[in-house]
Amino acid sequence: MTDLTELAKRRGFFLQTAGAYGGTAGFYTFGPQGAALKDNIENAWRDRFTVREGNMAVDAPTVLPEPVFEASGHLDTFDDMLVECPDCGESHRADHVVEDETDYEEAESLGPERVGEIIAEYEIVCPTCGAGLAGQAIEDFNLMFETNIGPGSSSPGYLRPETAQGIFVEFPQLAEYARHQLPFGVTQIGRAYRNEISPRQSLMRVREFTQAELELFIDPEEDEPDLSPVADVTAPFYSAAAQDADDGTATEMTVREAVDEGVVADPWIAYYLGVATEWYERIGVDMDRFRFRQHLAGERAHYAADCWDAESNLGDPDGEDDWHEIAGFAYRSDYDLSKHHEHSDEAYTVFKQYDEPVTVERPTVDPDMSALGPEFGGREVEGSEGSRGASGETASRAAGANDDGTVDEDGTVTVEVDGEPYDVPVSDTGFAVKEVTESGEHIVPHVVEPSLGIDRALYTVLDHSYREDEVDGEERTYLELPPEVAPTTVGVFPLMDRDGLDEEARAIAADLRERGLSVTYDDSGAIGRRYRRQDEVGTPFCVTVDYATIGEAEDPEEGEPREGDREETSTRTAAGGSRERSDPREDTVTVRERDTTAQKRVPIEELGETLEALRDGDLAFADL
RNA sequence: GCGCCGGUGGUCUAGCGGUAGGACCUGAGCCUUCCAAGCUCAUGGCCCGGGUUCAAAUCCCGGCCGGCGCACCA
Numbered sequence: 001m002t003d004l005t006e007l008a009k010r011r012g013f014f015l016q017t018a019g020a021y022g023g024t025a026g027f028y029t030f031g032p033q034g035a036a037l038k039d040n041i042e043n044a045w046r047d048r049f050t051v052r053e054g055n056m057a058v059d060a061p062t063v064l065p066e067p068v069f070e071a072s073g074h075l076d077t078f079d080d081m082l083v084e085c086p087d088c089g090e091s092h093r094a095d096h097v098v099e100d101e102t103d104y105e106e107a108e109s110l111g112p113e114r115v116g117e118i119i120a121e122y123e124i125v126c127p128t129c130g131a132g133l134a135g136q137a138i139e140d141f142n143l144m145f146e147t148n149i150g151p152g153s154s155s156p157g158y159l160r161p162e163t164a165q166g167i168f169v170e171f172p173q174l175a176e177y178a179r180h181q182l183p184f185g186v187t188q189i190g191r192a193y194r195n196e197i198s199p200r201q202s203l204m205r206v207r208e209f210t211q212a213e214l215e216l217f218i219d220p221e222e223d224e225p226d227l228s229p230v231a232d233v234t235a236p237f238y239s240a241a242a243q244d245a246d247d248g249t250a251t252e253m254t255v256r257e258a259v260d261e262g263v264v265a266d267p268w269i270a271y272y273l274g275v276a277t278e279w280y281e282r283i284g285v286d287m288d289r290f291r292f293r294q295h296l297a298g299e300r301a302h303y304a305a306d307c308w309d310a311e312s313n314l315g316d317p318d319g320e321d322d323w324h325e326i327a328g329f330a331y332r333s334d335y336d337l338s339k340h341h342e343h344s345d346e347a348y349t350v351f352k353q354y355d356e357p358v359t360v361e362r363p364t365v366d367p368d369m370s371a372l373g374p375e376f377g378g379r380e381v382e383g384s385e386g387s388r389g390a391s392g393e394t395a396s397r398a399a400g401a402n403d404d405g406t407v408d409e410d411g412t413v414t415v416e417v418d419g420e421p422y423d424v425p426v427s428d429t430g431f432a433v434k435e436v437t438e439s440g441e442h443i444v445p446h447v448v449e450p451s452l453g454i455d456r457a458l459y460t461v462l463d464h465s466y467r468e469d470e471v472d473g474e475e476r477t478y479l480e481l482p483p484e485v486a487p488t489t490v491g492v493f494p495l496m497d498r499d500g501l502d503e504e505a506r507a508i509a510a511d512l513r514e515r516g517l518s519v520t521y522d523d524s525g526a527i528g529r530r531y532r533r534q535d536e537v538g539t540p541f542c543v544t545v546d547y548a549t550i551g552e553a554e555d556p557e558e559g560e561p562r563e564g565d566r567e568e569t570s571t572r573t574a575a576g577g578s579r580e581r582s583d584p585r586e587d588t589v590t591v592r593e594r595d596t597t598a599q600k601r602v603p604i605e606e607l608g609e610t611l612e613a614l615r616d617g618d619l620a621f622a623d624l
Numbered sequence: 625g626c627g628c629c630g631g632u633g634g635u636c637u638a639g640c641g642g643u644a645g646g647a648c649c650u651g652a653g654c655c656u657u658c659c660a661a662g663c664u665c666a667u668g669g670c671c672c673g674g675g676u677u678c679a680a681a682u683c684c685c686g687g688c689c690g691g692c693g694c695a696c697c698a
Contacts, residue, residue, distance in 0.1 A: 010635050010649080022671060022688045077698045082625080093696085141625090143698075161698080197625065197696050205697080325697090471659060495657060524651090528659030535659095547657060590658075597659065 004466055005202055007477065011537050013037065013462065014203060026199030026207035028455075033537050036487035036518070038210070038458055041283050042189055044484060045212045045452065048279045055185035055214060056177065060166025062191055065149060066156045071343035072165050072336060074158075078143045083119065083136050094138050097124055113138075145193050159193035163211045164449060166190075168336040171217070172346045180350045182445055183218040189454070203459040204314070204324050210454040217445040218268065219352060220333075225267050230274025231256040236291040237263050237273075243296060250291045264294075265306055266331050268448040273329060276310055276450060280326075283457065284482045286464040289313035291323070306331045310452075312460040326456040334444040341444060353440035362436045461485065465538065471597055474528075479538030480595055483615040489518045490611055491534040495546040497523040505545040508589065508604065512543075515608045517615070535594055541611060542592045549604070551585035593621045600624040 009015045012031030016023045030038055050057045069075045083094040094115050098104050101124045118124075120134040145159040160166060167174070167186050178184035189212040199205050233255050242248030253263070255274035264270040273292055281287055295307040307330040315322030341348035465480040483489060492509040494501035502523050509521040520539065522530045527544065534542055588601040591610070602610050602624065613619035 006635065016689080019671090019689085023690085025689070074698075082696080141696085143696095194697080200691090474660065476660085493658090499657095501657095526656070526659080526661070528661085530660090531658080532660045544658065592658085599658075 003477075004463055007466075007536065008034070008202075008462065013537075026196055026205070028203055028206060033487040034458070037461075037481070037485060037538075038454060040485040040487070041458055041461070042210075042212065042454060044283050045189065045279065045454070046187075048275065048282075049212065049214050049450070050187045053185060053214070053275075055187050055216075056174075057187045057189075058167060058170070058174070059190065060160075060163070060170065060188060062159055062193070063147060063149065063157045064160055064165060064169070066158065067343065068165055068169050068340075069144065069158050071339045072168070073339065074144060074161055074165075078161065082141050083116075083133055083138050094119065097133070098122075141197065143194050143196070145195050161194050162192050162451070163188045163190050163213050164215060164336070164451065167213070167215045168340055168348075168447075169344075171337055171340065171348050175217070175350050178217075182350060182352075183216055183223045185214050185216040187212070187214045189213075201314075201324070203455045206455060209456075211451060212454050213449060213451045214272075216268065216448040217337075217350075218448060219443060220446040222352075225271040227256060227259065227267060227271055227274070230271060230278065233274040233277050235273060235277045235287075238291050238293040239263050240294040240296050243293070250293075264308065266448070269306065269308060269329050269331055272448065272450040273308060273310075276327060276329070276452070280310065280457070282482065283485050284461040284465050284480070285312060285457070289317075289464060292329075293323070312456075312464070314460065314463050324456065324460075325453075326460055327450065327452040330449045330451070332447040332449050334446050336447060337444045347442065349442040349444050351440050352443045354438070357437050357439040359435055359437045361433050363433050476532060476535060478535035478594060481538035481540070483540040483617070486538045486540050487518065488520045488534065488537060488539040489541065489615050491520045491522060491530065491539050491542040493521075493527060493530050493542065493544050494523050495527055495544055499547070500550055501545050501547070504550055505543075508543065508545060508607065512608055512611065515612065517608070517611060531592065531597070538594070540594045541614060542594070543607065543611075544590045544592065544599075546590065548583075548586045548601075549589055551583045591621075591624070596621070 007013070009031075011033055013034035014028045014030050017027035017029045018024055046057070049055065066075070069078075083097065098115055098118050102118060102122055104118065116136075116138045119136070119138075124133050144161050147157050147159065149155040149157040167188055174186055175184075189210065191208055192211045193208050196205060196207050199207055231254065234252060235255070236250035236252050237258050238248075238250035242251065251263075253261070255264075255270050255277075258264045258273070259267050259270045264273065277287075277290075280290060289312055291311050291313075293309050293311050295309065299307075307328060309325045310327035310329070311323045312326050313321050313323055337348040340346075461481065462479065467478050467480050469476050469478075479486075490512060492505050492512065494505035496502075505523070506521060509519050512519045520534065522533065524530065531542055586601075587604045589604060589607060590599045591602050591607075592599045598621070600621070610619065610624070614621060
């Protein structure tokens with residue numbers, strides 16, 4: 001990890017932000033290599049989770065107004081109350097301490113002042129060392145960055161702690177775009193912010209990070225995934241049950257087995273675990289240092305019904321394991337949409353049409369207010385309210401019949417007004433049972449959410465691809481990045497920076513760039529140094545223009561052609577006078593593979609095509 | 625946020641009261657016909673702020689940043 005951080009800074013993958021001002025914890029800037037790598041990882045994610053899944057991508061603001069987070073629950077649950085022990089200095093969740101030591105439940109909702117009072121009243125002591133906590137300040141710690149929208153403080157906003165809310169809050173319109181057809185998926189890749197108490201471990205725990213999220217909206221009663229594309233994907237599953245067992249370990253099994261054996265309860269989650277497994281492998285995560293871990297019951301987020309994490313092992317390969325969460329797969333049920341449905345003015349539902357319209361008898365009320373109004377004035381009459389929205393059963397009880405479903409002999413029903421029972425004539429309530437034809441119902445979709453941390457994936461890929469070996473007795477450091485994500489695909493060098501080799505190499509570099517390949521040109525120093533430089537940033541292939549390329553002898557005994565007669569190099573045969581170096585141009589270059597340092601000669605005219613095939617995995621270097 | 629340890633060129637490091645030396649990297653030149661070779665030259669540094677002292681990179685205090693442990697991680 002130390003070596004990697006050093007290489008990351010030296011070679012331009014990532015560095016601490018604003019180091020000139022002392023740096024600031026939890027923020028990193030991606031350098032040229034890191035930015036390119038991150039782009040490539042993000043593009044691989046878009047390809048897999050948006051394009052190939054047929055989902056739609058959106059791009060929401062990072063700042064959202066306060067009501068969004070009131071609805072989502074983040075304002076409450078992100079607001080931790082901490083109390084610090086005056087003796088041993090340990091911080092504890094004040095609300096948890098109170099819940100443990102008293103009969104109070106949901107102490108969080110009592111507010112910090114009341115919790116402080118309770119701690120004093122009950123003389124609660126520090127769970128660690130036993131010192132009294134009375135009188136200690138209850139610190140409010142909100143993990144969201146707060147800001148003001150516009151001048152003044154009347155309109156607070158927060159930097160989103162997850163990209164997801166930007167999708168949920170727009171659900172009504174997104175459902176429109178999806179033509180109200182479930183299931184549909186919406187993806188988003190973007191920054192999220194959490195004011196972490198203690199950023200640690202380089203890129204793995206930062207205050208601003210990039211999330212790649214998919215929110216899949218499903219009808220929980222109808223929709224089921226087609227597991228077949230990933231059914232045979234194998235991954236290690238570390239279930240909650242296995243974690244509870246003393247000697248529990250992750251079990252290697254296919255996605256199909258995980259579902260059939262009930263290890264992963266929800267098939268949608270299982271499907272995305274399969275998709276993610278393939279994706280992580282594709283971008284260069286070592287599958288021997290990867291697993292899925294189910295959240296323990298007490299560990300789940302406030303919205304999650306079931307949750308699995310993807311974890312990568314960043315420990316020393318020969319040493320202790322060091323597992324880190326790099327993605328979460330949560331079955332969020334209808335939590336988020338229901339919340340926004342309640343808090344906002346819009347309906348976060350889709351209309352689900354029945355196969356056949358159903359005709360039901362539905363009790364209705366149509367109160368005769370000219371009769372009831374004068375009698376009951378402004379007081380709320382349950383019977384008249386009951387006609388709106390409530391179920392037929394409620395309406396019938398309230399307006400058409402007593403609780404036992406009967407109508408009194410004198411043709412009245414008993415209605416409660418402000419707790420007082422009144423007899424009201426049935427004729428005045430307008431009670432009737434009508435036949436209604438219903439063609440469907442409004443349902444709140446459930447949400448399945450694969451949420452991947454891009455920075456953590458990037459760091460894992462770097463960690464897992466870091467290699468040290470020896471070539472010709474010299475130590476070598478290289479990154480075994482998959483060609484698809486490597487910041488640079490090909491390095492192009494002239495063997496010597498003269499004799500027209502450089503011109504030839506520049507022309508080749510330009511041609512390759514024209515094809516859209518990511519190319520680095522380098523003519524400095526010795527060739528070996530240039531290879532090592534590219535090795536360190538994970539460039540999978542290097543092309544070298546040598547004397548064979550341009551038709552020079554391999555064994556120059558006489559003076560080399562110097563500046564001034566460069567054009568002669570390509571017309572030497574015709575020009576005569578230098579017949580001992582008159583070999584014809586081979587028009588081939590060497591292509592060197594990073595991982596093996598092996599070289600093959602490739603004709604220049606096939607070079608672009610060959611490199612593209614190598615990059616895309618359509619051609620193996622060994623088959624050249 | 626607490627505790628322990630640390631912060632010297634881009635990177636790694638020596639110096640630990642008298643204002644800095646090396647290695648690597650980088651740049652220029654020489655040399656060099658495929659894996660960090662060699663030679664010459666050059667660029668570049670004591671985290672920040674106070675204090676003690678004739679004098680502070682060095683000692684003290686505070687801050688910032690980092691590593692590790694604790695807590696936290698919805």
